[in-house]
Amino acid sequence: MTTVRLRRNGPYVIESDEVTVVDWNGVEYPVDRRPVALCRCGASAKKPFCDGTHSRTAFQADETAEGRAKADISRE
């Protein structure tokens, strides 16, 4: 099983040893760290990977699955 964990005010962390990251041409990025952390703040100099820059910016992303579930239910 693969888990994608959203870090509070940080990256998407993919918890699996079987992850490959490819660009839109299907070319694979070398992965030098596990677990893989993908930038979601947009500020990384190593995109698509997180380089820790989010901690020096005002990036805010503290949504939760519970909150999303409530929002989705209210739209139905």
Ligand code: FES
């Ligand atoms: S989420 Fe870490 S640099 Fe963007």
